[in-house]
Amino acid sequence: MTSKNKYSFVSSPLFLGLAAILATASSLFLSGGKYSMPSNEWIPLLSGFTDINFYSATTSVLLTIAFTGITSVILYNLNSRHVVTGKSSMSLVFLYVILQFSSPSTIFFSGVTVAAPLVLLSFSNTLVTNKDDRTIFNASFLISTASLLDFKMVVFVLPVFYYSLRSNSFSIRNLFLSIGSFALPYLLVFSLRHIFFQDTSLFAELLWRDLAALSAPQLKIESVANMVLLVYALYIAYRSFSTLLLKLSSYKIVKAMALVRFMVLVIITSSIILFYPQADGNYISLLAIPASFLLNEYPGKDNSKNKRVELLILLILIFLYRLSEFM
Numbered sequence: 001m002t003s004k005n006k007y008s009f010v011s012s013p014l015f016l017g018l019a020a021i022l023a024t025a026s027s028l029f030l031s032g033g034k035y036s037m038p039s040n041e042w043i044p045l046l047s048g049f050t051d052i053n054f055y056s057a058t059t060s061v062l063l064t065i066a067f068t069g070i071t072s073v074i075l076y077n078l079n080s081r082h083v084v085t086g087k088s089s090m091s092l093v094f095l096y097v098i099l100q101f102s103s104p105s106t107i108f109f110s111g112v113t114v115a116a117p118l119v120l121l122s123f124s125n126t127l128v129t130n131k132d133d134r135t136i137f138n139a140s141f142l143i144s145t146a147s148l149l150d151f152k153m154v155v156f157v158l159p160v161f162y163y164s165l166r167s168n169s170f171s172i173r174n175l176f177l178s179i180g181s182f183a184l185p186y187l188l189v190f191s192l193r194h195i196f197f198q199d200t201s202l203f204a205e206l207l208w209r210d211l212a213a214l215s216a217p218q219l220k221i222e223s224v225a226n227m228v229l230l231v232y233a234l235y236i237a238y239r240s241f242s243t244l245l246l247k248l249s250s251y252k253i254v255k256a257m258a259l260v261r262f263m264v265l266v267i268i269t270s271s272i273i274l275f276y277p278q279a280d281g282n283y284i285s286l287l288a289i290p291a292s293f294l295l296n297e298y299p300g301k302d303n304s305k306n307k308r309v310e311l312l313i314l315l316i317l318i319f320l321y322r323l324s325e326f327m
Helices: 013-031 058-085 087-098 111-125 133-149 151-167 171-194 200-212 224-250 253-275 284-297 305-324
Strands: none
Touching: 013 058, 013 087, 013 305, 058 087, 058 111, 058 253, 058 284, 087 284, 087 305, 111 133, 111 151, 111 253, 133 151, 133 171, 133 224, 151 171, 151 200, 151 224, 151 253, 171 200, 224 284, 224 305, 253 284
């Protein structure tokens, strides 16, 4: 094997596919033992109609796997048609699954599980708002719906508005279209709550409490393996950001815009995890989406052995952390 092809297996679909199966299987195993379903999950959109805290562990896990599959299909299609990161869209999907289940708690269903693909679809619509007004409507409507599944996601509204209007020629009509499509899901939900439960004031108060539950930045360090993984993940984030930003001018316009949006998504999601410690595990499901795009592109097509080694080390540390969970 020549030096330039050394460690090329790291970004191959076969290797990453086997790693994804191992990550999923180990999460399933831990879900039946060390980790149990959280007891205080609240999905605003479904409140009063169903309570996921009463779902069985099996139902919760099956729902998570189903939505992970849906998100994987969206990732594959988006990468194949528009973004085109890395050498294979299947590698992207498997990276996403590995990162998704890098935290065992993400195996259980939550509002973020459903909202994550909606956030992805919303941001992907901002890439093509110059083609059709419907994409402006879709981008705002989808992020609004996502925020009703987990209200902390309302922080993504401003980036979606900005990218939607920036990609299109700005006009008062487009501004009102964005605002109106964002407001529509809230009008529907508050109307239904008034009809069925007469608790719109309480519902609004609970939404505000969820958003206002900020705390000082906290990092949960559970073990030495966890600490090493966190430090190395920060290093990889810095390396991938700096590398990809330097190469932006060489990419096609849509790909460059998509990578910048994914970087923004990583930063905002990481901030939510940092300032809302109770969201730590759940938001890995969202963080895994943009991170998988960036990591799939990071080794690139330039035969960089060092970058492949760095990605291999990250995967090894993820599985060493997983191994420590069994101890």
